[in-house]
Structure formats: structure tokens, C-alpha cells
Amino acid sequence: MVKALNSLLLLVKNETIKMIKKKRFYVVLLVLIVLVPMFAYAQMRESTTKREKFGADWRREVQQAITDNQNSLGSDRVPEEWKKYRKIYIEQMKYYLEHDVNPIQSGGVTFTREFLNNASTLFIPLLIMGVASDIVSSERTAGTIKMLLTRPVRRWKILLSKLITLIMFVSLIIVSTLLVCYLVSGLFFGYGGFQLPVFSGFQLNGSEVDMSNVHAVPQWKYICMQAGLIWFVGITVAMLAFMVSVLVRSTSASIVIMMAALIAGTILSNMASAWTSAKYLFMVNLGLTNYLSGTPAPIEGMTLGFSLAVLAVWAACSTIVSFLVFTKQDILN
Amino acid sequence: MNKSSRIWRITGLLSAVSTLLLILGFLYAVYDMTVPANQASKAKPETGVQMSVAAAAPYDLTAIGDSLAKGTGDDTGKGFARRTVELLTKKDKESQLINNLGINGLTTKALLPMLDESGVQYGLKQAGIIILSIGGNDLFAGAHGYKNSGELPSAAEMDAAVAASGENFKQIVKKLREINPDAQLVYVGLYNPFADLKDMREAGDRAVAHWNTNVLDTMNQYQGTIVVPTYDLFTNNLDRYLSGDHFHPNGEGYQMIAERIVQSIALN
Numbered sequence: 001m002v003k004a005l006n007s008l009l010l011l012v013k014n015e016t017i018k019m020i021k022k023k024r025f026y027v028v029l030l031v032l033i034v035l036v037p038m039f040a041y042a043q044m045r046e047s048t049t050k051r052e053k054f055g056a057d058w059r060r061e062v063q064q065a066i067t068d069n070q071n072s073l074g075s076d077r078v079p080e081e082w083k084k085y086r087k088i089y090i091e092q093m094k095y096y097l098e099h100d101v102n103p104i105q106s107g108g109v110t111f112t113r114e115f116l117n118n119a120s121t122l123f124i125p126l127l128i129m130g131v132a133s134d135i136v137s138s139e140r141t142a143g144t145i146k147m148l149l150t151r152p153v154r155r156w157k158i159l160l161s162k163l164i165t166l167i168m169f170v171s172l173i174i175v176s177t178l179l180v181c182y183l184v185s186g187l188f189f190g191y192g193g194f195q196l197p198v199f200s201g202f203q204l205n206g207s208e209v210d211m212s213n214v215h216a217v218p219q220w221k222y223i224c225m226q227a228g229l230i231w232f233v234g235i236t237v238a239m240l241a242f243m244v245s246v247l248v249r250s251t252s253a254s255i256v257i258m259m260a261a262l263i264a265g266t267i268l269s270n271m272a273s274a275w276t277s278a279k280y281l282f283m284v285n286l287g288l289t290n291y292l293s294g295t296p297a298p299i300e301g302m303t304l305g306f307s308l309a310v311l312a313v314w315a316a317c318s319t320i321v322s323f324l325v326f327t328k329q330d331i332l333n
Numbered sequence: 334m335n336k337s338s339r340i341w342r343i344t345g346l347l348s349a350v351s352t353l354l355l356i357l358g359f360l361y362a363v364y365d366m367t368v369p370a371n372q373a374s375k376a377k378p379e380t381g382v383q384m385s386v387a388a389a390a391p392y393d394l395t396a397i398g399d400s401l402a403k404g405t406g407d408d409t410g411k412g413f414a415r416r417t418v419e420l421l422t423k424k425d426k427e428s429q430l431i432n433n434l435g436i437n438g439l440t441t442k443a444l445l446p447m448l449d450e451s452g453v454q455y456g457l458k459q460a461g462i463i464i465l466s467i468g469g470n471d472l473f474a475g476a477h478g479y480k481n482s483g484e485l486p487s488a489a490e491m492d493a494a495v496a497a498s499g500e501n502f503k504q505i506v507k508k509l510r511e512i513n514p515d516a517q518l519v520y521v522g523l524y525n526p527f528a529d530l531k532d533m534r535e536a537g538d539r540a541v542a543h544w545n546t547n548v549l550d551t552m553n554q555y556q557g558t559i560v561v562p563t564y565d566l567f568t569n570n571l572d573r574y575l576s577g578d579h580f581h582p583n584g585e586g587y588q589m590i591a592e593r594i595v596q597s598i599a600l601n
Contacts, residue, residue, distance in 0.1 A: 013341045020340050060432055060459070063452035067434050071403065074437045097452035168348035175351040200365070213369055225365060228358025291366060304366050 007153065011161030012168075019165060022138075024131050028173055031127065032180040040111060040185045047106055058102045066093050084204060084296050091209040092202055092294060099199075107193030108186035109219050115181050116226045117293060121286040122266055124177060124230055125237040129258045131169050132241035134251040135162050136326070141251055155327045159246075163319070166242060170234040178227055194220040202294030222292070229288035236282060236311040237262075243318035246326050262286075269298035276300060282314040386458045389516065392421050392428035395460035396435055397453070398444065398467040401521060403435030406581030413521070414464060416591035426600065432456035440470045441501035448508045457512050462598060466521040467505065468548070471498035472540055473526070473580070488536035495540055499547045510555050517598050518558045520548060521590060524567035526580045538568075561593045 019025065054061040069086045072078050078086075096103040104110075136159075139145035148158060182191075200222065201213035217225075241258045248254040265283025278284055279299040285307040290297065297303070396402040396414035404412020411419075414433050421428035434447075434456055444467055447453055457463060471494045474486055486494075509518055525541045527533035541564060552558040566589050567574055567582075574586030582590065 013345070016344050017337045017340055020344060057459075059452060059455045063432055063434070063456050066452060067432070067436060070436050094450060094452065097450070097455070100451075168344070168352065171351035171355055172344070172348050174355060175347075217365070221361075224354075224358040225362035226358075228355050228360070228362045231352075231355035232359050292362065304363070308363070 008157055008161055008164075011153065011157060012164050015161050015165035016168065019131070019135075019169060024134075025169060025172065028127050028130060029176060029180070032177055033184070036115070036181050036184045037188075039115065040188045043106075043111060043114075043185075044188050047104075058104055059097060062093050062097055062103065066090050066097075087207070088202055088204050088209055088294055088296060091211065092199065095199055095202075095211070095214065101197055101199070105193065105196060106189045107196070108182050108189050108191045109193035109223065110196065111185035111189055112178060112181045113198070113219060113223055113226065115185075116178070116223065116230060117289050119177065120226075120230045120233055120289045121269070122262060124174065124234060125262050125286060126259070127173050127177070128170055128234050128237050129241050129255065129262070131173065132166055132238045133245055133255045133258055135166055135242065136245040137248060137251045137254050140249050156323055159323060159326045163239075163242060163322075166238050167235060170238050171231065174227055174231050174234055178223070194218065198222045200292055200294070204294075204296045225292055226289050229292065232308065232311065233286050233288055236315040237286070239315040239318045239322075240282065243322045246322045279306070280310060282311060285310045386455060389459050389461045389513070390427065390429075391461040392426045393431050393460050394418055394421075394428060394462045394464065395431045395456050396433045396464045396466070397457065398435055398465050398521075399439040399470055400435060400437040400581060401466040401469065402464065403433060403437060404587060405437055406576030406578060407584045407587045408576075409584055411584070411587065413587045413591040413594060416588055417462075417464070417594050420591055420595045424595070424600070431459045435466070438470055439467065440474075441467055441498045441505060442471075444505055445501055445508070448505065448512065454512050457509065457516070460513065460516050462519060463509060463513065463516045464519045464521065464594065465505075465509065468498060468502065468523055468544055471495075471501075472523065472544060473537075488540070491536060491540035492543070495544050495547065499544075499551075502548065503551050506551055506555065506558070514557075516557070518552070518555070519594055519598060520552055520558070520560045521594070522548065522560055522562045522564060524563045526567070526571065526575060528568045529571050559597050561590070561597055563590055563593070566590070566593075 050061060054064070069090050073083055073086060073090075093103065134141075136145075139148060149155065196219045197216040198219050199214055200217050201211075201215050203210040203213060237258075240261075241254070244254045244257050245251075248257065261283055265281070265286060268278050268281065268284050269287065276299055279302050284298060285302070287295075287298070288304070288307055288311075291304040291307070297307075394414060394417060396412070400406075402412070402414065404410060404414065412433065412435070414430055414435075418428045418430050434453060436443075439447075448457075472486070472491055474490070474494065506518070522545045523541045525533070525537040527537045545560070545562070545564065549560050552560050567586070571579075574582050574589060576583040576586070
């Protein structure tokens with residue numbers, strides 16, 4: 001048993017070193033370091049133009065946002081779907097005003113929270129895909145798979161070591177996204193804001209907003225929760241990309257397949273509310289952080305438990321398929 | 334080989350720690366969202382927090398009420414609120430728009446609870462001039478869609494609306510005075526947007542006149558209030574001052590109202 005674990009650990013070590021040497025992870029870091037300052041700068045420009053209009057008075061700014069959204073609720077030209085989002089937004093903003101808490105306080109921590117909120121459905125899954133998509137198929141493309149399999153190690157162990165390595169890197173990617181985001185945005189907005197309260201627990205019940213569960217969470221805790229939820233999403237995406245990487249021989253093909261699936265998810269979330277069975281697709285369920293912020297789910301009947309279950313089933317199935325195929329498959333060429 | 338070992342040790346350690354932290358975050362998130370707030374020891378937000386309000390500048394302005402306050406129909410989007418600010422600025426008075434709280438379709442009944450919201454009160458307290466426009470939707474309920482439906486309110490309906498909404502209006506003014514007793518409260522009087530329709534001219538005119546008289550009675554009970562009439566402006570000039578929906582003023586109409594407001598407020 002100990003011997004088996006040791007040999008597995010050696011394999012994981014080998015895979016990790018390969019991963020670092022292939023510089024995939026550096027590419028991810030580079031993407032973050034280039035993109036995050038751009039987002040932060042855009043955000044800063046936006047808040048300066050708002051400041052010109054409202055002065056330093058966030059209460060007026062928030063109240064005006066409430067009134068503007070209330071006006072759009074009355075318009076027949078606004079689709080019912082959007083009204084749902086705006087209704088909950090209005091109630092949230094009123095709640096912040098009532099408790100005299102600034103929801104738009106700028107700061108590195110607030111920026112990180114907002115960024116994570118928007119990154120969970122597409123940006124972070126894309127980064128993860130970059131690492132996951134070629135973890136098996138690259139061995140094929142490079143022809144090294146034969147060398148790997150001729151060693152006296154069971155095939156499932158090889159695959160398991162790759163899977164463990166992948167999970168390790170998913171965690172690393174999410175934590176480094178968080179850190180890069182905080183460190184870079186801090187240059188723009190300052191590094192404070194950990195204790196700022198965030199209100200969580202708004203729910204939409206029919207057309208009414210249910211406030212009975214609303215509670216205050218300090219921002220640092222909120223970010224920990226977001227990161228945890230994104231991690232779950234990341235693992236699911238990684239497992240799926242892993243399966244595709246086993247099934248498809250070419251790396252570029254596996255990247256295209258996963259990317260298409262992810263982008264389909266964002267498109268479907270925007271328009272699939274009429275097609276309710278779409279809620280069983282994994283890509284519609286990637287926005288776990290929305291349950292935290294109170295943003296209504298894209299399709300009626302989706303809850304946190306539901307989304308977690310859907311993602312878990314997809315992840316489990318793709319892992320099973322990966323192992324079945326990889327252990328049985330003939331390696332040709 | 335030495336370098337590889339180092340890579341492995343660092344990456345292995347960092348990723349193990351990260352994974353552990355993320356799992357904890359995940360579990361906490363699930364716990365936080367599934368256990369109801371009243372059962373867990375969760376921090377309920379403090380209630381009844383008082384906002385500190387800076388002293389209101391005399392010509393800072395907040396508009397509240399219906400689509401007229403909002404400026405619907407004005408192609409420039411300025412409405413009489415921004416136009417009043419512009420006119421005041423031209424007169425070398427330091428003026429800015431604090432908030433435009435106008436909401437399309439708002440009735441006296443819907444405005445009352447709005448006045449209890451802390452954000453609304455905040456916007457009102459900061460103003461030296463409060464412009465109120467309300468009542469049009471009570472009287473001409475749904476009439477602005479008449480181009481599509483062809484239905485107009487009957488004389489009896491309008492009379493009933495004047496009586497019922499008059500009570501709400503009294504409370505609105507009382508509340509506004511309580512929220513900000515020092516501001517000049519300007520009410521923009523109603524006009525009859527259907528004065529050019531044969532069936533509506535007489536009934537509409539009567540309802541509007543009735544309403545405007547009631548309003549004047551109510552407003553006169555308080556210090557620092559003005560009713561700005563608009564009836565005379567519009568009644569023979571509907572083509573000139575009404576926008577395409579035949580209900581709201583156009584840019585020129587709003588400009589006329591703004592000029593009247595500036596003429597009647599106290600300037601020192």
C-alpha cells in the first residue's frame with residue numbers, strides 16, 4: 001500500500017515538473033499580469049467619470065442607480081428576464097442605503113470581489129483549460145505516450161497522477177488569480193477593504209425579493225467563499241477538459257471543443273430561460289458565485305444545490321469515461 | 334535533478350495549501366448559503382442607522398415624482414430639473430442637480446411609501462429646492478397610451494381620482510415638509526394634455542382645475558411652498574409644447590416650465 005502510494009507520488013512529481021517545464025502555468029500568470037491592470041484601469045476611469053457627476057457622495061449615486069432601474073421596470077420594451085435582475089438589484093441597493101453601507105467603495109479587495117464574480121463563468125475556466133486540455137493529448141502529439149506506457153506502471157496510475165497534478169494546478173491558478181488581482185488592483189485603488197461588510201442572502205421568490213436570509217459578511221470572508229465556489233467550478237471544467245484530452249488525439253481540437261462548450265454556456269445563460277432542460281448542461285451552471293451575490297439564476301428552478309449536483313455528476317461521469325477509455329484504448333501511430 | 338526537486342517541493346507545498354484553503358472556502362460557502370440566517374450565528378446588519386447629511390446649499394435641486402419630473406418626452410433628456418439648474422447657473426447662482434427621483438407612471442399612492450426610503454430622504458435633505466410633479470397619472474390613469482388603445486378616462490372617473498388622490502397629496506406634502514422643512518418646495522401644476530380633443534376638453538379641464546385648486550389649498554398651509562401653473566402654457570399650445578406621445582412636454586415645453594420655476598423661486 002505504502003509502496004503503491006509512493007510510486008503514485010513519484011508519478012505526480014514527474015507530472016508536476018513536466019507541467020512547470022512546459023511553462024503552461026507561466027502563460028497563465030502572464031495573461032493575468034497583462035489583463036488585470038487593463039481591467040483595473042478601465043474600472044478606475046469609470047469611477048472617475050461618475051465622481052465628476054456625483055461628487056464624492058456615494059449615497060446620491062446609489063439612489064440615482066435605484067431610480068434609473070425603477071424606471072426601466074415600468075418600460076414595456078425591457079424584457080421580463082432583465083426586470084428580474086433589476087428588481088433584485090434595486091432591493092439590494094435600497095438595503096445598502098438603509099444600513100448606510102457603501103456598496104461601491106473602491107478598493108483592491110472590492111475590485112477582487114467584483115472580478116471573481118465576473119470571472120467564474122468564462123475567464124477562469126479558460127485559464128484552466130489552457131493547462132488541462134493538453135495534459136494527455138500532448139503526450140500523443142509529441143509521441144511520448146508510448147514511452148510513458150512502456151514503463152512497468154499500471155495505466156490507471158499514470159492517468160491518476162495526471163489528474164492529481166491537474167487538480168493541484170487548478171488550485172494554484174485560482175489562488176494566483178486572486179493574488180494577482182489584489183496586488184495589481186491595490187496599486188490603483190489601495191489595499192484596504194477587508195472588513196467592509198457585504199450583504200449576502202437575497203433571494204427572488206416569484207416576483208418578490210425575499211430578504212429574510214440577508215446577512216452581513218466581511219469582504220475577506222466573502223472572497224474566500226467565492227474562491228471556494230470557483231474552485232468547484234474549476235475542478236469540473238478541468239475534469240471535462242481532461243476527458244476531452246483523453247478522447248481527442250490533437251491538442252488544438254480538444255481546446256476548440258472545450259472553448260466552444262464554455263462559450264455556448266454564456267450564450268445559453270443569456271437566452272435559454274425558455275428552454276428549461278438546458279439547466280442540466282454543465283456550462284449553464286458555472287456561475288456558482290451568483291448564488292452568493294443574489295443574482296437570479298439564468299433558468300427557473302436552479303438553486304445552489306442543483307448546480308452543485310449537476311456539476312458533480314458531469315465531473316464524475318467524465319472522470320469515469322477518461323479512465324475507462326484510457327485503460328482500454330490501443331495506442332497506435 | 335536538484336532543481337527539479339526544488340520545483341516539486343515548492344509547487345507541491347503551495348498547491349496543497351491552496352487546495353486546502355479553497356476546500357475550506359467552498360465548505361463555508363455551502364454552509365453559509367444553506368443554513369438559514371436566523372439559525373446560525375450570523376451577523377444581522379444593524380438597522381436604523383442614521384445617515385449624516387451635509388447642510389443643503391440653497392440652490393441645489395432634487396426633483397421627485399412622475400415622468401414629468403424625470404423629463405420623459407424631452408429629446409435632450411434634461412427635463413425641467415436640469416433645465417432649471419442651467420437657468421440658475423446662468424443667473425450666477427451656484428446650483429447642481431442632487432438627484433432626479435422621477436419615475437415614469439408614478440402615482441400619489443406609489444410616491445407615499447417611497448418617501449420613507451432612506452436614499453430618497455437623503456436626496457431630499459441635501460436639496461435647497463425640491464421640485465415635485467405628481468398627480469397626472471392619478472387623473473389620466475393609463476391615458477397616455479390612448480394613441481394605441483383609443484380609450485380615455487371618463488369625467489366621473491377623473492372626479493373620483495381627484496378626490497381620492499387629494500388625500501394622498503396632503504400626506505405627501507406633509508412628509509416632504511417633515512423631511513426637509515427648509516427647502517423651497519415647488520409643485521408643478523397639471524395641464525390638460527387632451528385639450529384639443531373635443532370629448533376631453535371640458536371634462537379634462539374641469540378635473541385639472543379642480544385638482545390644481547386642491548393642491549393650492551394644501552400647499553398654502555405650509556411655509557416656503559410654491560405652485561407653478563402650467564395649465565395656461567399648454568392649453569392653446571399643445572402642438573408646440575407636447576412631445577410625440579401627446580402626453581408629455583417636449584424640450585421646449587420643459588424649458589417653459591423651468592423658466593417659470595426660476596421666475597417664482599426666491600432668489601437672494
